Amino acid sequence: MGRYLLRRLLIAVPSLIGISIVLFTVLALAPGDPFGELATNPAVPPEVRAALRAQFGMDDPVLERYFHWLVAMLRGDWGFSFVSRVDVDRLIWQRLPATLFVIGSSQILALLIALPVGVYAATRPYSLFDQIANTFAFIGFSLPTFFTGLLFILLFSIDLGWLPFVYRSDLSATGFSWWWEEFRQAIMPVAVLGMFQGASWTRYVRSAVLDVIRLDYVVTARAKGLREGKVVLKHVVRNALIPVVTLVALQMPTIFGGAIVTEQIFRVPGIGSLLISSILANDTPVIMAVTFVFACLVILFNLIADVLYGWLDPRIAYR
Amino acid sequence: MAGSTPALLTADARAAREGLAPQISPALDAWRRFRRHRLAVVSAVILLAMTLAVAFGPALWPVEINDIDFTARLQPPTPAHPLGTDDLGQDLLARMLYGGRISLAVGLAAMVVSLIVGTLVGAVAGISRGSIDAALMWLTDLFLSLPQLPLLLVIIYLFRDVLKAVVGPEGGVFILVVAVIGGFRWMPVARLVRAQFLSLREKEFVEAARALGASTTRQVMRHILPNALGPVIVAGTINVADAIIAESTLSFLGLGFPPDIPTWGRLLFDAKDYLDIAPHWALFAGAAIFLAVLTINFVGDGLRDVLDPRRVM
Numbered sequence: 143m144g145r146y147l148l149r150r151l152l153i154a155v156p157s158l159i160g161i162s163i164v165l166f167t168v169l170a171l172a173p174g175d176p177f178g179e180l181a182t183n184p185a186v187p188p189e190v191r192a193a194l195r196a197q198f199g200m201d202d203p204v205l206e207r208y209f210h211w212l213v214a215m216l217r218g219d220w221g222f223s224f225v226s227r228v229d230v231d232r233l234i235w236q237r238l239p240a241t242l243f244v245i246g247s248s249q250i251l252a253l254l255i256a257l258p259v260g261v262y263a264a265t266r267p268y269s270l271f272d273q274i275a276n277t278f279a280f281i282g283f284s285l286p287t288f289f290t291g292l293l294f295i296l297l298f299s300i301d302l303g304w305l306p307f308v309y310r311s312d313l314s315a316t317g318f319s320w321w322w323e324e325f326r327q328a329i330m331p332v333a334v335l336g337m338f339q340g341a342s343w344t345r346y347v348r349s350a351v352l353d354v355i356r357l358d359y360v361v362t363a364r365a366k367g368l369r370e371g372k373v374v375l376k377h378v379v380r381n382a383l384i385p386v387v388t389l390v391a392l393q394m395p396t397i398f399g400g401a402i403v404t405e406q407i408f409r410v411p412g413i414g415s416l417l418i419s420s421i422l423a424n425d426t427p428v429i430m431a432v433t434f435v436f437a438c439l440v441i442l443f444n445l446i447a448d449v450l451y452g453w454l455d456p457r458i459a460y461r
Numbered sequence: 462m463a464g465s466t467p468a469l470l471t472a473d474a475r476a477a478r479e480g481l482a483p484q485i486s487p488a489l490d491a492w493r494r495f496r497r498h499r500l501a502v503v504s505a506v507i508l509l510a511m512t513l514a515v516a517f518g519p520a521l522w523p524v525e526i527n528d529i530d531f532t533a534r535l536q537p538p539t540p541a542h543p544l545g546t547d548d549l550g551q552d553l554l555a556r557m558l559y560g561g562r563i564s565l566a567v568g569l570a571a572m573v574v575s576l577i578v579g580t581l582v583g584a585v586a587g588i589s590r591g592s593i594d595a596a597l598m599w600l601t602d603l604f605l606s607l608p609q610l611p612l613l614l615v616i617i618y619l620f621r622d623v624l625k626a627v628v629g630p631e632g633g634v635f636i637l638v639v640a641v642i643g644g645f646r647w648m649p650v651a652r653l654v655r656a657q658f659l660s661l662r663e664k665e666f667v668e669a670a671r672a673l674g675a676s677t678t679r680q681v682m683r684h685i686l687p688n689a690l691g692p693v694i695v696a697g698t699i700n701v702a703d704a705i706i707a708e709s710t711l712s713f714l715g716l717g718f719p720p721d722i723p724t725w726g727r728l729l730f731d732a733k734d735y736l737d738i739a740p741h742w743a744l745f746a747g748a749a750i751f752l753a754v755l756t757i758n759f760v761g762d763g764l765r766d767v768l769d770p771r772r773v774m
Contacts, residue, residue: 160603168616277500280762284755286706288713288726289747292733296744300737392605399610403710407733417611418714421618433615436608444606 146458150448154441161437162215166208169430190222215434221427225420230431234413238435240309241412244331245401251336252343259340260347261379267352275344282341287334287400291407294330305330309410331408335400339393346389350382384454391447394440494767501763504756511753515561524555526723537741545741547731553742556723557749563724564705565753567638571704574643576697579650580686586651587658588681598655601648609645610710616641617716630719638717642707646700653696657689691768698761702754709750725750 214220220230263272299307309327354360355378363373402414409415413432420428451458485493496502529549536546543554586597617637624633661667662685670684711717712726720727728746736743 156599157603157606160599161607164603164607164612168612168619280758281755284702284758285751286709286747286754288710288729289751292729292736292743292747296736296740300740395605395607395609398608399710402610403713406714417614418716421614421716424618429615429618433608433611436611437606440606440608 146452147449150445154445157444158438158441159212161441162212162434163208165430165433165437166211170204170207215431220431220434223420223425223428225423225425225428230427233416233428234431234435237411237413237416240410241401241405241414244328244335244404244410244412245397247328248332248335248339248401249397251332252339255337255340256343256347257379260344261351261374261382263344264348264351264355265374272348275348279341279344282337282344285338287338287403288407290338291330291334291404294334295407298330307408309408327408331404331410334407335397335404338400339397342393343386343390346386347382350385351378353385354378354381380454384451387447387450387454391444394443398436398439491767495763498759498763498766500759501766504759505763507752508756508760511561511749511756512565515558515565518558519555519562522555522558524552526555526559527551527721537739545739545745547728547735547739547742553728553745556728557725557745560723560725560728560746561749561753563635563718563722564708564726564750567635567642567708567724568701568705568753568757570635570639571643571646571707572697572700574639575646575700575704576650576693578643579647579696580654580693582647583651583654584658584681584686587655588662588677588685594655597651601651604645605648607645610707613641613645613707613711614714614716617711631722634718634722638708638711642704645707646703650693650696650700653692654689657692658685661685661688695761695765695768698757698764702757702761705750705754705757 218231220234222228223230223233226233259275263269263275266272295307298305306327307330309331355374360373360377363377364370368377398414401412402417404410405412405414406418413435417429417432419425420432529551538545545553547553547556582597582601586594586601617634620637621634624637627633628636662680667680667684670680675683708717708724709726709729712724713730715730718724718727720731723731725746729743729750732739732743732746
């Protein structure tokens with residue numbers, strides 16, 4: 143397992159470099175000077191501008207500029223936010239926990255929906271339950287997150303008045319009521335994102351389980367007299383999860399996209415809403431850093447998927 | 462796979478029941494299979510109606526999309542304004558019909574871009590072995606792991622002004638949005654086409670063509686590509702839905718088309734601050750996006766039954 147992980151880590155390096163090249167190319171191809179904005183901005187003193195230009199090595203040859211940029215990015219040396227007047231890395235570390243919390247809990251919610259529904263539907267293919275689940279799955283992933291978010295706000299915040307529609311990071315309550323408020327304000331963003339993901343995963347789980355459920359080894363397990371629940375959980379689901387993990391890992395970029403939208407709707411103070419606000423404010427260093435962080439997160443989650451493979455199917459780890 | 466559950470209860474059972482059926486053409490057979498997917502047929506009808514409405518609607522409902530009327534602000538649906546009005550008293554039906562044109566056009570154009578790029582990459586990778594194949598697949602995997610929405614936003618942020626200056630505000634943003642959305646959707650198509658090519662190029666009929674001296678181009682264009690197109694069409698259909706969502710997301714974040722072009726996502730963006738007093742505004746725009754995406758997904762599912770009966774996803 144250790145060697146397998148090391149190999150996976152080494153494979154992640156070229157993709158990180160590839161992503162950084164794409165990012166850098168976009169930045170380098172962009173017309174005009176990304177810092178030209180500063181020349182006309184009286185709030186930014188000339189020495190800061192000169193320091194930034196030097197830091198990003200705007201006048202060096204392309205290859206040298208790329209390496210300077212990459213080293214600066216990897217060291218967490220992301221520059222200075224024009225708008226918030228703080229270092230970009232501080233800004234991002236402040237915002238990252240909220241994003242990870244919302245994404246993490248919504249993924250757990252999605253799994254809690256997709257696994258039981260998908261497995262149950264696959265054990266009774268073409269039954270009424272299967273058809274209803276399938277229709278709901280279609281509706282679920284055809285509803286864009288921004289529309290579901292607005293519908294939730296309309297229903298639960300405006301009509302019923304049950305839930306707050308602005309996510310606050312500075313709750314004044316303490317102790318138990320802090321946890322309660324935190325929980326209440328997280329319900330809608332997590333539910334919006336989790337239901338969207340859960341809907342598409344339900345279909346993955348169903349088709350993956352269908353692929354293995356009539357295989358001979360499952361029949362053998364039943365013939366040995368194992369209880370049905372044990373057959374499904376230990377024999378079927380574990381093997382069915384392997385393709386599901388692949389598809390989930392492939393969906394990671396989409397999940398981050400959904401998270402950006404959700405954060406924007408509910409004003410969650412995460413890096414997604416930071417990205418939008420800095421794009422609207424032309425805050426280039428923050429924009430590039432957030433995009434880079436998103437890229438790193440995608441690679442991180444792909445690594446986690448690799449670890450899961452090794453656990454689900456030990457043969458992969460020893461190959 | 463011994464005794465595996467059939468993915469779909471499709472033609473086989475019915476064909477067996479009908480016994481010695483008279484010979485039917487492939488098109489009729491396809492239609493019969495599509496017809497069995499009731500939701501897909503209903504969706505196709507709704508989708509056709511929506512397309513016709515946005516194509517000919519503006520001619521039949523000749524209200525200007527930017528007719529400002531402050532006496533009729535934020536009105537719920539009335540006979541004069543069947544879908545109500547927005548905060549400037551503009552008629553929402555006219556705006557929805559106009560915006561639908563843009564939304565659907567972006568979806569279709571981005572699908573075409575993704576199909577062309579994906580088929581090209583997949584075909585080249587599938588027909589050439591060795592390092593070219595490996596390099597192209599590495600590129601595909603790289604694009605699959607890019608954070609798409611952040612990059613989409615960054616590219617539009619960086620390049621919007623230039624294109625606007627070259628081709629005008631509406632056309633510039635249209636080209637940019639289509640190119641970027643299409644440019645991030647070709648990877649599944651490339652993988653599908655490559656997988657099809659890998660199996661098809663070893664088939665006997667391609668071998669026969671090769672033995673007869675057909676050039677690689679002829680083998681690809683005449684024998685392999687037409688047989689690989691089924692799953693590609695299905696993937697293309699799903700891509701239309703994805704592209705519509707992507708465009709609406711951009712507009713919803715305020716970073717898509719300029720404010721005076723009321724795409725469905727833009728309408729939602731404008732409506733979200735008036736949710737409490739004028740919910741109809743957001744509901745109609747959102748419902749239009751939802752309905753378009755849902756029906757396209759169902760039609761894609763029906764087409765999968767017809768063209769690619771092995772896969773269930």
